[in-house]
Amino acid sequence: MLRYIGRRLLIAIPTLFLVITAAFFMMRAAPGSPFDSDRKLLPEIEANVLAKYGMNKPLGEQYVDYLAGVARGDLGPSLKYRDKSVLDILKENYPVSLRLGLSAIAIASVVGVSLGVMAALRQNGTTDHVVMAVAILGVCIPTFVTAPLLVLGLASKLGWLPTAGWNDGALINMVLPVTVLALPQIAIISRLTRAGMIEVLRSNYIRTARAKGLPERLIVRKHALRAAILPLVSYLGPACAGLITGSLVVEKIFNLPGLGKFFVISALQRDYTVVMGMVIVYAALILLLNLVADLLYAALDPRVRLA
Amino acid sequence: MTLLASDGSERLQRAAVKGRSLWDDAGRRLLANKAAVASMVVLAVLVLLAMVGPYLAPFAYDQVDKADVWLAPLQAGHLLGSDALGRDLLARLLTGLRVSLAIGVVATFVSLVIGVAWGATAGYLGGKVDEAMMRIVDVLYSLPFIFFVILLMVTFGSNIVLIFVAIGAVEWLTMSRIVRGQTLTLKNKEFVEAARAAGLTRAGIIARHIVPNLLGPVVVYVTLTIPAVILAESFLSFLGLGVQPPMASLGNLIASGASDMELAPWLLIFPSVVMVLTLMCFNFVGDGLRDAIDPRDR
Numbered sequence: 001m002l003r004y005i006g007r008r009l010l011i012a013i014p015t016l017f018l019v020i021t022a023a024f025f026m027m028r029a030a031p032g033s034p035f036d037s038d039r040k041l042l043p044e045i046e047a048n049v050l051a052k053y054g055m056n057k058p059l060g061e062q063y064v065d066y067l068a069g070v071a072r073g074d075l076g077p078s079l080k081y082r083d084k085s086v087l088d089i090l091k092e093n094y095p096v097s098l099r100l101g102l103s104a105i106a107i108a109s110v111v112g113v114s115l116g117v118m119a120a121l122r123q124n125g126t127t128d129h130v131v132m133a134v135a136i137l138g139v140c141i142p143t144f145v146t147a148p149l150l151v152l153g154l155a156s157k158l159g160w161l162p163t164a165g166w167n168d169g170a171l172i173n174m175v176l177p178v179t180v181l182a183l184p185q186i187a188i189i190s191r192l193t194r195a196g197m198i199e200v201l202r203s204n205y206i207r208t209a210r211a212k213g214l215p216e217r218l219i220v221r222k223h224a225l226r227a228a229i230l231p232l233v234s235y236l237g238p239a240c241a242g243l244i245t246g247s248l249v250v251e252k253i254f255n256l257p258g259l260g261k262f263f264v265i266s267a268l269q270r271d272y273t274v275v276m277g278m279v280i281v282y283a284a285l286i287l288l289l290n291l292v293a294d295l296l297y298a299a300l301d302p303r304v305r306l307a
Numbered sequence: 308m309t310l311l312a313s314d315g316s317e318r319l320q321r322a323a324v325k326g327r328s329l330w331d332d333a334g335r336r337l338l339a340n341k342a343a344v345a346s347m348v349v350l351a352v353l354v355l356l357a358m359v360g361p362y363l364a365p366f367a368y369d370q371v372d373k374a375d376v377w378l379a380p381l382q383a384g385h386l387l388g389s390d391a392l393g394r395d396l397l398a399r400l401l402t403g404l405r406v407s408l409a410i411g412v413v414a415t416f417v418s419l420v421i422g423v424a425w426g427a428t429a430g431y432l433g434g435k436v437d438e439a440m441m442r443i444v445d446v447l448y449s450l451p452f453i454f455f456v457i458l459l460m461v462t463f464g465s466n467i468v469l470i471f472v473a474i475g476a477v478e479w480l481t482m483s484r485i486v487r488g489q490t491l492t493l494k495n496k497e498f499v500e501a502a503r504a505a506g507l508t509r510a511g512i513i514a515r516h517i518v519p520n521l522l523g524p525v526v527v528y529v530t531l532t533i534p535a536v537i538l539a540e541s542f543l544s545f546l547g548l549g550v551q552p553p554m555a556s557l558g559n560l561i562a563s564g565a566s567d568m569e570l571a572p573w574l575l576i577f578p579s580v581v582m583v584l585t586l587m588c589f590n591f592v593g594d595g596l597r598d599a600i601d602p603r604d605r
Contacts, residue, residue, distance in 0.1 A: 015442075018446045023454070023458070026459075027458060030458065030461050136590060137583075137587070140534070140583050140590060142538055142541060142582070145561060145579045149575070151568075156569060249546070252546070253565070263454065264457060264547075267457045267458060267461050278454070279454055
């Protein structure tokens with residue numbers, strides 16, 4: 001087990017390295033520089049600024065310097081936000097995105113699995129049809145439609161909730177953004193759970209459990225659910241990635257101080273180091289989540305052996 | 308005589324029970340699926356509207372009218388109202404639908420070509436080549452999609468052709484995985500063996516025997532990719548990186564509608580309804596096709 005984790009982490013390093021390389025050279029291939037502004041800098045000043053950030057060296061050398069920095073855990077200074085290192089920006093803003101994302105995925109898992117199980121137990125009944133109709137709607141209504149509509153209804157017209165803002169993560173400010181993020185995930189998770197559950201409930205070992213007289217509640221909770229949520233586990237990795245991109249929109253609409261807004265702005269302003277820092281964090285996160293998903297999968301399914 | 312007669316009747320019988328191909332069966336199952344059929348009808352209407360609608364609309368999509376700004380629906384000949392510049396929402400919506408559908412189809416086609424070629428090659432060649440090719444796919448998967456597209460946009464400037472290519476270039480990953488998986492099972496089948504024995508080249512086998520047999524899962528995935536692409540474009544438009552005004556797309560109509568929703572909710576509601584309807588129909592058709600082609604899952 002530990003050896004497996006170790007090996008997976010080792011494999012992740014070259015992947016991360018490739019991601020960094022691809023992103024570094026793509027970013028640098030873009031025309032423009034972080035020091036372009038309306039006022040043209042004097043050539044001497046520009047040369048000084050470039051020298052300060054080591055950007056007067058050949059690109060290959062800069063790349064090596066950057067990699068060395070990353071290996072030391074130093075992501076460099078931001079080129080646009082004076083006096084802030086990339087790590088500062090990450091530390092300040094990442095918790096907001098993380099809190100939003102984790103709350104959304106937690107709520108979506110609980111609600112989605114419950115709805116899916118309910119639908120599966122009453123397959124082709126009214127509950128089932130209602131849940132599935134809601135699920136299809138949830139997949140098809142994008143966050144940037146639900147968000148403004150909910151703001152219009154619940155915040156502007158009824159005034160129950162604040163329209164925007166973070167307010168240091170007050171619960172009432174989190175309700176709308178988290179709901180908007182969770183809705184499409186609830187839809188997908190309930191569909192996956194329902195499909196898995198229906199298949200499992202038909203299997204032989206469930207029939208055995210029924211035959212030996214176990215109460216239905218116990219069969220569902222102890223025997224069926226465990227197998228039924230397997231597809232869900234492998235879905236959760238990409239789902240978290242989806243939440244990350246989804247939060248770009250949500251953070252923009254609700255004006256939240258998360259990482260999302262830095263992503264677009266920094267790319268447009270050619271703030272190379274900030275963009276690179278974010279790519280590294282996101283890529284590492286995705287690799288890590290995939291590993292966690294595989295471990296969970298093995299824990300839930302005794303037939304899977306990690307080697 | 309008797310021999311001849313029996314021969315004839317036998318031929319008649321054979322004609323009566325003419326075999327049904329897999330595709331006939333799939334077609335029959337698809338037509339029995341009410342949601343899928345209704346969705347196909349709605350989609351046909353939407354496509355028709357997108358194609359001829361902009362010519363029939365009484366206003367041009369970019370026709371500015373300073374006198375008629377913020378009109379509610381049904382005022383002064385504006386069936387769905389007008390926006391902050393007095394442009395007719397109906398005309399913009401029809402144009403936006405056309406642009407979004409076009410992006411959906413073209414970008415999906417791009418992803419189809421790359422994904423099928425990549426996946427079929429990797430799967431058929433196997434071994435080290437397969438491993439290297441799928442490793443590349445894994446790496447691209449761990450790049451956040453939005454980052455990738457934003458970089459392409461800022462590198463080359465935002466134009467509509469680039470949006471096709473950028474989204475298509477991102478969406479081919481899943482396609483290549485599906486195709487590779489199918490190819491792995493196909494390449495050991497007898498008919499591929501036979502083709503190899505007959506001396507066909509590798510490229511010939513991939514193009515003539517592997518790819519045509521991949522069609523089922525690929526068709527299903529294509530119908531599910533089109534709405535994903537439309538969604539991705541709207542997402543970009545929402546961040547200001549997609550189709551640029553005055554050109555319209557469903558995404559940038561919703562984006563501008565969202566910022567004006569307090570004043571003119573119809574600017575948000577109508578584009579949203581069209582968008583959701585379009586996505587929903589594609590999903591129903593995709594689900595229907597999957598059930599029809601591969602009925603095991605139900």
